[in-house]
Amino acid sequence: MSISTLPTTVATRTDALLPLVGADIEVPLVPSGTARYVDLDGAASTRPLASVAARVTEVLPLYASVHRGAGYLSQVSTALYEQARQTVGRFVGARDDDVTVLVRHTTDALNLLAGAVPEGAAVLVLDCEHHADLLPWQRRGPVTVLPTAGTVTGTLRAIGAELARGEYALLAVTGASNLTGEALPLEEVVALAHAAGTRVLVDGAQLVPHRRFSLAATGADYVAFSGHKTYAPFGTGALVGRRDWLDAAPAYLAGGGAVHEVTVDRTSWAAAPHRHEGGSPNVVGAVALAAACDALVALPDGARQQHERALRTRLVDGLTALPGVRVLRIWPDAGEPTGVVAFTVEGADPGLVAAVLSAEHGIGVRDGRFCAHPLTERLGVPEGALRASVGVGSTTEDVDRLLHGLTRYLTDGPAVAYTRVAGRWQPADDPRPSAGELLARASVCGPAAA
Template sequence: MNTGFDVERIRKDFPVLSRELSGGRPLVYLDSGNSAQKPTQVIDVMREHLAMHYSNVGRAMHALGAESTEAYENARDKVAAFIGAPSREEVVFTKNASEALNLVAYGFGNPTNDDPRFRLGPGDEIVISEMEHHSNIVPWQLLAQRTGATLRWFSVTDEGRLDLSNLEELVTERTKIVSIVHQSNVLGTVNPVAEVLARVRQVGALMMLDASQSVPHQQVDVAALGVDFLAFTGHKVVGPSGIGVLWGRGELLEAMPPFMGGGEMIEAVWMDHSTYAPAPHKFEAGTPPIVEAIGLGAAVDYLSAIGMDAIVQHERELTGYALGALREVPGLRVIGPESLDRRGGTVSFTLEGIHPHDVGQILDDNFGVAVRVGHHCARPLHLRFGIPATTRASFYLYNTPAEIDALVRGLHHVQKVFA
């Protein structure tokens, strides 16, 4: 394993990992793709702000207001640096990645937006993929219904890769935006952004990435990626829930209409019209998730101190170990790439003749192993593979090979129960 990576020291930062479940079972948390656990460093920062510095932001002229506003905007600076954003004004705080994706979809076909890049109607096309989370499907379905545009999608190969064989036929001069996942929340697949983006640029379209599963697990640099928009969520980045991020190119954010109206997103208001603050504030109507944003800032500080390269290497070794160990379980089928090439630390699988809900329940009740079961908000992908659900184990910086061993022991037990 990664000799420079002290996973036992890291585990001590996460209070929940010391929990014993009923019957004295240690917690084996293999569900970070759903939501990551929180280190003391994040919990303490949020508690301190609530206890000693809390006030609304951008409004109050007193000391607490100034402290709270400074901490909130410092969090924006930290996030911008973490994802390589050229400007802090390109980082919009939302309540989650779903809101960030909806925000961008709202900017297309909007009668208040006369920028030709965002004009959308019959004859225009939106392109997504078959491996998307529902958060990157439903907003585009709604947009197509609202505007009369056509929704199209990349298919997925049997190996769990994006099928680019018809890239030029799928992404054409009719395409206005391509929005795909950076790393699949089911398959673990890391998509070939550069290849898709090259075609997107050829036809003059825009491109968005759902990076909810990539930002926590690899070094993501929006400038290097070259896309136009990127969304991710705080609760998967060892931060709190209730906070997400939309990054967008500054000139595109300025061209987009506000997503919601309210306090602090305005420049001036009259009874018959309003003018709006520049981005990012025109997209942050009302009291924002202040403490959550500050917690997200602490989370990216935590990950940066460890080093994303070290996290990537640790997870890669864990994933290789898991793929090898799971091959020894009879009747187990991995859904997704079975090699480490362009894949992250998420492994979804089925057990022949056993429903994933039963698998998850027995793992939890008998071994304290927490995995996710179901379609993982990616039902079309499961339909593509002809299955109703999978069991998903997802790894993070605090997981160990011993926990994977516990998973495998549990799966052997599940098979004995149903033998």
């Protein structure tokens, strides 16, 4: 198989909201043949929107140094970068006095904020959080990890009681679970926290790609999110929110661009956001993220939610109809989840099921514990689960392909033998070219060689 059989196409398929790069790419199967790749792993990383790829192609010839370059293209690149910053802030409803710090991803943003919370101040977080919204607070301390109750009502009650008991500077809460797509009602969480004098950080990694969100409307103090989960996988994310802590905090990445003046004895640091963006920034990544934000904002109000509702309902109904399949939920009284669905197959290793879906059906799903070990333990699946996620580029056909593949697995089992290699399942006698072989062929068959 030549690398030319894996074209990087752009396609809008039936009932997709927006076109994605690579939507019609074909992948090899076992024991033979090919199929269009069904990407249901967007909760980990999304494919770029076609409009994002087009914008990147447009600005690459203009790329140059930023912020202190005298050259014309340096001034153009600086303008592109700072315009992108404004676009990203508007995307999440930043207030006039909020600051937008461009970082690498959500994890980067949360670690930055962990260093900005006033020294000695306590943080409250739930045990259902992604590790990115748990580990920075554990390492920083002091932190209280509050057990998630069995209902939304009970969890809100527990949050309120804990806030009344202690003095917390910050409550860190997920905007939507990366395991189930569920969320607490943010306005109620913010009201509880602010009544106790506590600020609120929203981990928006699994929220802002799926729903409109506004700092101003919810009253939340900070939001963090990633471009690579928001259809701009070019290495930029953002922390957006209140300026005072960020202006007073030590520079997150000490270096050029973060300072006003440096002598051998002292340094005068810039204000945020530049205070925390030392070094040469990812201009192209910022432009890509801004382009994705523009594309999502341009959709009609409620379009993303309506699209995901139809696909998620079809998926959940199909899964629950299959024998031995359990769809995971945190709270029975939660509102409508985003397009993220976790499930288990009774008696089956999640990793093996994922490998079969990939190798035999060309379907990409996630398996494991999803960087949410306390939550998978709480849900009774310490060994992990499977996760399928839909978004603006997903279609009814994608969902049906997954349901068909699972049905085949439950009915017939694997079509070939599988073995573990470095902890992952794969076909024991895999005829497909390896990733290394494909990359080697790409270097021979690609445009440079031609």
